[in-house]
Amino acid sequence: MDIDYKDIKVIGFDADDTLWVNETYFRETEERFAELLEGYETKNKVDQELFKMEMQNLETYGYGIKGFVLSMIESALDLSNNKIPQETILEIIALGKKMISHPVELLDGVEEVLSKLENKYRLIVLTKGDLLDQERKLEKSGISKYFHHVEVLSDKKESNYRNLLEHLEIHVDEFLMIGNSLKSDVLPILNIGAKAIHVPFHTTWAHEMVNEEDEKVNNHLKLGTLKDVLKYLDN
The missing domain is CATH 1.10.150.240 (Putative phosphatase; domain 2)
Incomplete structure (x- = not known):
């Protein structure tokens, strides 16, 4: 799929099941x-x-x-x-x-991807969950050094993303979200005019499931592994 990422300056990463096993x-x-x-x-x-x-x-x-x-x-x-x-x-x-x-188990290629992108893009973590637990996992992971900002959101709806991007002074045209959930990391991002890359995890919580029509949204990339993003961003 031919999607232009030349204007991207900031990349947001989901944490659970995108950076590490959850x-x-x-x-x-x-x-x-x-x-x-x-x-x-x-x-x-x-x-x-x-x-x-x-x-x-x-x-x-x-x-x-x-x-x-x-x-x-x-x-x-x-x-x-x-x-x-x-x-x-x-x-x-x-x-x-x-x-x-439980020890934090990074997914394959995470540190390689972050290390190659950190000098070209501003990298941030945008995740849901308990603040203390997510901060603890990030610290245990050993990858916190790659991120300019970490935000633990109460939810990942369009309004949550809009408010955060506005607060961080990030223009939607310059933002890309990468995550494992269509419902939380892709669809709301596309709806506010930003870009998204879907990297599915082999297990998905029932609450994060979407219907077949939503799965057919075609203005985003769906990749097999996180390392595949380097084919589109590391150039």
């Missing part, structure tokens, strides 16, 4: 959570109820591990009719702490 650990924790609740409901039912609880709680808790843990606890109480043992609640909390303390 969703995999949520799926592993969900598997363990279903095992803890197997005496009350089937795995499929547990998964469904947990997702519904997460959606109900998004406006209150926001994105991230802490809200996820609270949703697991609430789901466990609901599914067990408030009979879940204290020990199981403690196990759920332990699952969340394990996620938070």
Whole structure:
């Protein structure tokens, strides 16, 4: 696809599942959570109820591990009719702490890409999630040195991007967003007139899924790996 990037001066990177592994650990924790609740409901039912609880709680808790843990606890109480043992609640909390303390696993080619782009572009991180957790992951990752700015957003809607670009004095024609989510990293960016590159991760949270028509949006690049962006930007 022939898209002109010659005017791009600032590149925004999503963090979770774009720079480092994230969703995999949520799926592993969900598997363990279903095992803890197997005496009350089937795995499929547990998964469904947990997702519904997460959606109900998004406006209150926001994105991230802490809200996820609270949703697991609430789901466990609901599914067990408030009979879940204290020990199981403690196990759920332990699952969340394990996620938070998990080593940061950079995705293939991340540091190579950042090191080659940092001298030509202003690089920033634009991610959702818990502020403390995202700051911790960025510090552990060893790649914070490549970024001029880090912003943890409450959400990634058009208004969030518009307000941030205005605050950072970035013109939409000079901005490119790179991320794994069509819903959060691509569609709202295209809608405000900026450019976006989609680099899918092999696992996608149900909340980030889009319909088939949205998937057919053709005024952006879809690449197999992050390293592929160098074919278009490192010249």
